[in-house]
Amino acid sequence: MAAMHIRRFVPSDTQGVIDVILPIQREEYGIAITPQDQPDLSAIPAFYQSGAGDFLVAEAEGGIIGTIGMKDIGDGQVALRKMFVAAPWRGRYRGVAQALLDALMDLARTRGVTEILLGTTDKFLAAHRFYERNGFTPADADSLPASFPRMAVDSRFYRLNLRANR
Template sequence: MQIQPIQNEYEKEIVDLILNIQQKEFNVPVTLEDQPDLLDIENFYFKPGGIFLGAFINDKLVGTIALVKFNPEAGAIRKMFVKKEYRGKEFNIAQQLLEQLINYSEENGIKNLYLGTVTILQAALRFYEKNNFITIPKEALPSDFPLMKPDNVFCQLTLKPTK
């Protein structure tokens, strides 16, 4: 498996992977129109100081994770998705994606990571808890946190920046 930063050249693969998981697997009522960031990865993620990572097996995109840097010391985790057949400890893709994103965040002066998700994604919530994220009320989010409409559970992780 290989993890690397990806941009708009992988747009079709990214959209296919994410929408299939959101809509078909978990019935989350979200469309591509609700996620314009997927069609402008460079400007939405990279330009403000974030990153969009893809996990590849045999040159096929099997997982994603992204960081929106929404202020100098805080970032939001977005687009954490792994194809069903590549989930779990055997491949460890989600863990490796998260670790690379955390390393990138620490190296770039981010002190806090936040994320929003939906209650139906219980495995995702357990995964974040296992990685020391704490659940916080929506009111505890920074005022500039980029909210996504379907999200109803929020988590936070304090980092130790390396700079």
């Protein structure tokens, strides 16, 4: 297996990030979405890399194979967004998704984040299992703070208390 490493997003990664995310959204999940529908993708530093937030990429063989972002939403909370891993790199034995999430959680802890919130769709069943294995618990949409950036496709929500999950 090729060496994979996790690093912080830099602006020259923008097209690589889009090239990972868009095919998954469109082809695998049938979501009719464009980069223009996701303005955060063209402004990752401004949108994610402020306050306690950040955006990380997994890289192998000279290209981006996975993404994960956390947006600072205040009060010690971040919203986990844009967690995607290219199909050939998925699976527990590859460890890309786990490495991305572990790196994000470590970074969140060092920045004083106490809770990670996320929204996903009912279609992402493997993602639900993955998050639950990592200590995320289902959250009622009404319990989310007003600052949580809800996407139109979000229908399931999760939370992880970083103080309780070390």
